[in-house]
Amino acid sequence: MPKMKTKSGAAKRFKALANGGIKRGQAFKRHILTKKTTKNKRQLRGTMMVDATNMRSVRAM
Known part of the structure; x- marks a missing residue:
């Protein structure tokens, strides 16, 4: 397959x-x-890790 x-x-x-x-x-x-707020926008910068609960569905994509 x-x-x-x-x-x-x-x-x-x-x-x-x-x-x-x-x-x-x-x-x-x-x-x-x-x-x-400026603080909120600053904290939204950068990247994050995919949570373990979503890992299987993200890998399938």
Whole structure:
């Protein structure tokens, strides 16, 4: 049976790491930023790890 194709949207959003984890971008920082505090916007910078509960579904993509 042939391999499944990777979902192209998931390939742009997630990055697999050498330790087996998956890195993802932080949400809630695209628009409606005027009401968010500077501290809140600063904390939304950078990346996060995919939670263990979502790991199986992200790997399937």
